[in-house]
Amino acid sequence: MASLKEIKLRVASVKSTEKITSAMKIVSSSRLHHAEGLSDHTLAYTTNLGSLLDNLLSSGEDDLSSPYLEKREVKRVAIIPVSSSSGLCGAFNSNIWKELNARIDFYKQTGAEVKIYPVGKKVSDSAIKAGFSADTTFMQIGVHPAFASAEELANKLMKAFEDKEIDKVELIYHHFKNRGRQILTTREWLPMEPLQKKEADEKQTEYFFEPSVSSLLKRLLPKMLHMDIYTTLLDASTSEHAARVLAMQTANDNANDLISDLTLQYNKTRQQSITNELLDIVGGSVNR
Numbered sequence: 271m272a273s274l275k276e277i278k279l280r281v282a283s284v285k286s287t288e289k290i291t292s293a294m295k296i297v298s299s300s301r302l303h304h305a306e307g308l309s310d311h312t313l314a315y316t317t318n319l320g321s322l323l324d325n326l327l328s329s330g331e332d333d334l335s336s337p338y339l340e341k342r343e344v345k346r347v348a349i350i351p352v353s354s355s356s357g358l359c360g361a362f363n364s365n366i367w368k369e370l371n372a373r374i375d376f377y378k379q380t381g382a383e384v385k386i387y388p389v390g391k392k393v394s395d396s397a398i399k400a401g402f403s404a405d406t407t408f409m410q411i412g413v414h415p416a417f418a419s420a421e422e423l424a425n426k427l428m429k430a431f432e433d434k435e436i437d438k439v440e441l442i443y444h445h446f447k448n449r450g451r452q453i454l455t456t457r458e459w460l461p462m463e464p465l466q467k468k469e470a471d472e473k474q475t476e477y478f479f480e481p482s483v484s485s486l487l488k489r490l491l492p493k494m495l496h497m498d499i500y501t502t503l504l505d506a507s508t509s510e511h512a513a514r515v516l517a518m519q520t521a522n523d524n525a526n527d528l529i530s531d532l533t534l535q536y537n538k539t540r541q542q543s544i545t546n547e548l549l550d551i552v553g554g555s556v557n558r
Contacts, residue, residue: 274543277536281529288525294358295518302449302511309446309504316497323494326479326487337432338491341461346383346436348427349373350459350499351397352443352506353390355413359510360517362444363392365454369442373456374402385436387423389503415507420500428495431460443502444509450516452509459498462491 272280353366370386370393377384386404388394389412397404411419430436439460444452479486 272535272539274536274539277532277539281532281536284525284528284532288522288529291518291521291525295515295522298511298514298518302508302515305504305508305511306446309501309508312497312501312504316494316501319490319494319497323487323490326483326490336462336487336491338428338460338462338495342434342437344377344380344382344437346385346438347377348385348387348430348436348439350387350389350423350427350439350441351393352412352441352502353388353393354510355391355410357392358517359514360520362452362510362513363390365444366390366393366442367396369454369456370397373440373442382437387427389423389506412503412507415500415503417496417500420503421496424492424496424499427460428492436460441502443506444513446505446508446512449512452513459495462495 349370351366351370353363357363374384384403386397386402387408388397388404388406389408391409394404394406394409398406408419408423411423427436427439431439438458440456441459442454442456445455447453
């Protein structure tokens with residue numbers, strides 16, 4: 271059985287840890303509130319931009335070709351896994367790593383070559399240790415997501431896709447559903463999926479495009495791709511803060527439970543010690 275001194279030291283250690291996790295929870299909650307607002311506003315803009323793109327592709331024009339809509343045989347794949355650059359956020363990073371390995375194994379079976387563009391130090395370090403082909407240029411852009419950095423990453427991949435250096439681009443990240451749930455998401459970024467035309471009997475709004483549908487499409491598609499990357503980075507950042515808040519709350523609950531157990535153990539040990547001393551005193555008196 272542990273001594274009273276050992277138990278007191280353990281209680282002090284757990285209380286010290288609980289103070290740290292409580293502080294981290296407060297900081298993450300503040301960051302989550304800010305990130306959630308920014309993500310919602312950006313998502314609203316991206317949704318409206320996508321609606322405009324939908325109208326363009328549903329306009330019935332014949333010449334609506336774009337290199338970003340071209341589907342071809344997949345021989346080279348680029349994957350963008352978005353993790354965090356710090357830990358203490360539960361299974362957030364391990365889920366990204368598991369999904370990345372699953373996608374790499376899938377493409378190995380098809381004979382396709384895979385190159386990784388990791389965002390976040392955790393997945394970047396893991397990819398390098400595993401010996402995967404990784405471009406770590408954009409490793410830190412997820413710490414404080416900015417449109418300029420997202421645009422730079424998007425332009426690099428768009429050019430590689432247009433030059434046929436890669437045939438497909440995938441995103442792996444956590445989608446923020448709510449503060450208690452983040453959904454691991456894998457989706458195709460390039461080529462862009464052609465949107466389905468609306469049903470003939472569905473009520474449609476008639477639009478007039480100037481100077482032309484094709485010229486607008488050439489400007490709108492790159493903008494949409496830039497915003498998609500930026501929105502994804504914000505979504506992943508919001509999910510990271512939410513996961514860390516949940517992890518720190520769980521750590522606090524476990525620390526409080528452990529403190530209660532140790533306090534009970536301390537009181538029982540102290541009571542047993544007092545009882546033993548009393549028995550020794552009574553036993554000495556009887557012997558006399």
